């Protein structure tokens with residue numbers, strides 16, 4: 001049995017209950033065969049065994065009093081996966097599905113994503129099984145305060161820098177950061193990113209993941225002298241990533257025809273009205289179905305948009321993990337899709353990814369490359385915080401675009417270097433990210 005298969009067997013035997021982590025570790029490791037063959041130092045140094053175990057995992061109790069005066073108790077986590085390139089960096093997710101396996105998969109992905117940005121950032125992730133849906137504003141605030149009461153022991157601007165993710169937007173970041181300040185009597189704004197612009201946040205951080213995704217797609221299309229103009233785009237999700245990706249895609253001439261939430265999807269063949277979606281989802285915290293109250297021609301479907309028969313050119317999954325399996329990916333292809341780029345983390349299972357990789361001429365971008373725009377601007381937020389100086393939105397946008405193009409081009413160059421098909425973005429992203437981290441681990445004996 002080869003080196004990679006032995007390590008995968010170890011992971012399968014030892015982390016049986018961590019389904020998502022095993023899935024993501026297998027996806028990455030399986031793509032690295034050529035890299036470890038050509039560089040025997042990685043096996044000699046046992047780098048795979050070293051990289052798959054987080055530096056540390058912190059688990060804690062988070063208790064808050066609900067509006068009825070009842071104590072509610074949740075699990076809180078921070079996975080500090082790897083700091084070979086810089087402080088641990090990765091978002092905080094509040095969602096009832098959160099468990100150690102999901103946070104380990106997200107943290108593991110984050111190591112390679114952050115390495116691809118070229119910025120000095122390690123990988124981590126955190127969160128809680130608290131569900132903000134249906135909670136009052138004050139309950140959410142109390143929960144954030146309790147969460148930070150524990151988390152603050154472990155983070156720091158040169159140590160571990162959290163940000164938002166599902167269920168954690170700018171409002172929650174504000175509460176978390178404010179509590180950090182109260183507890184430490186320090187105004188280290190670089191300790192958390194995604195802050196509001198008025199108190200240390202970067203312009204365009206909110207938009208960055210979605211915009212970055214579209215810049216990446218633009219660059220992919222340009223390989224075939226193609227553009228986004230008149231492309232029909234299917235998006236899942238209607239949160240931060242989905243809405244900003246949709247906005248930028250429309251700006252560049254595409255037509256976004258679907259959007260979804262965890263209950264169902266909207267298909268509007270005239271093009272989704274994004275300000276209406278923002279009003280329903282961001283401002284009113286409503287359900288996407290309410291779109292029909294305003295747009296009689298649109299169609300609503302229960303369940304996943306990927307089961308629907310809708311003709312599309314480009315698919316951008318921007319909701320959550322494992323949205324697309326083999327049947328769904330085949331459905332998308334049968335409906336005309338030529339390009340799929342991941343806004344979410346691990347929206348495709350491994351069977352669906354392998355199917356796409358076998359298709360001739362299909363363009364597929366994994367999230368660790370395509371959705372790295374968010375963490376890139378978080379990195380720029382940290383730069384601005386240490387310099388006590390702010391960039392204009394034009395400057396941030398320019399740097400974001402440059403980083404996304406650079407990630408894209410590095411993926412292609414890495415493929416060429418290893419004799420892979422240049423559009424194998426999975427290989428390019430995994431190999432480039434891995435080598436950068438592995439070499440830094442060896443150099444520092446981590």
Ligand code: NDP
Nearest residue numbers: 165166167209237238239240241261262319320344345374
């Ligand atoms: P938000 O909380 O803003 O939005 C999440 C969206 O996904 C909502 O529309 C939500 O629907 C939907 N959703 C959540 N869970 C499910 C589910 N189980 N099935 C179907 N739909 C679901 O999160 P973000 O937009 O920030 O994050 C979306 C994805 O992008 C995640 O995978 C995240 O890890 C990834 N990502 C985010 C980054 C960022 O900067 N925010 C950076 C890089 C990646 P509903 O409203 O019904 O809950």
